[in-house]
Amino acid sequence: MLRVSGLSCARGGVPVLSDVSFEVAAGQALILRGPNGIGKTTLLRALAGLQPAASGQIAYPEDTGAYASHADGIKAALTVTENLTFWADIHGTRDLVAASLSKFDLVDLQDRLGGTLSAGQKRRLGLARLGVIGRKVLFLDEPTVSLDRFSVKLFADWLQDHHLGAGGCAVVATHIDLGLSAPELDLSPFKAPLDAADGADEAFL
Numbered sequence: 001m002l003r004v005s006g007l008s009c010a011r012g013g014v015p016v017l018s019d020v021s022f023e024v025a026a027g028q029a030l031i032l033r034g035p036n037g038i039g040k041t042t043l044l045r046a047l048a049g050l051q052p053a054a055s056g057q058i059a060y061p062e063d064t065g066a067y068a069s070h071a072d073g074i075k076a077a078l079t080v081t082e083n084l085t086f087w088a089d090i091h092g093t094r095d096l097v098a099a100s101l102s103k104f105d106l107v108d109l110q111d112r113l114g115g116t117l118s119a120g121q122k123r124r125l126g127l128a129r130l131g132v133i134g135r136k137v138l139f140l141d142e143p144t145v146s147l148d149r150f151s152v153k154l155f156a157d158w159l160q161d162h163h164l165g166a167g168g169c170a171v172v173a174t175h176i177d178l179g180l181s182a183p184e185l186d187l188s189p190f191k192a193p194l195d196a197a198d199g200a201d202e203a204f205l
């Protein structure tokens, strides 16, 4: 469903990752690992088309990708239900709102304004958006930040049973164990060499 070959990407003009290749089949997830700053977010952004790749190929079915960053993207003046309905209306999927409220344990909070939620509750609402947009190829950047153990399990179960189980796939950058039976890709070996930076220092060597 997702095929990446020979991908190199940069951030702020500085090469970050070089020659990354992998495939993720329908129903599967890939966990990205690596130390802070290795380039997990940069890779996810490139996969989602939010920034151009320096070189290489990224292939997945058109209009199936969605990127969820650390930011929750909650509209403070809208209720929890209105937040989800806003996103559902963009994707023509209003029928999925009630199920997503339930799967992310937001039913008791459905009439609360987004701005009054706790950090973890905002995160659950941010993730519940994934349940209403109906996208098959998810790029998830530290999806469980701020979540307690119960909510991490809630999210992992949703990902496994409702997203992957329905034929979706996901690339997930996470520092914590989500308990998924998914292969891991450590990005450390793909760190771009310093001399990939346009050879700017060559004159001084």
Ligand SMILES: Nc1ncnc2c1ncn2[C@@H]1O[C@H](COP(=O)(O)OP(=O)(O)OP(=O)(O)O)[C@@H](O)[C@H]1O
Pocket (backbone or CB within 6 Å): 011, 012, 013, 016, 034, 035, 036, 037, 038, 039, 040, 041, 042, 043
């Ligand atoms: N806006 C930016 N402009 C320039 N460089 C950036 C920018 N954002 C990140 N970087 C740099 O790009 C490199 C890769 O950062 P990235 O955020 O992709 O790493 P990461 O693996 O996701 O890190 P973390 O685990 O801390 O979230 C780092 O050296 C970082 O300092």
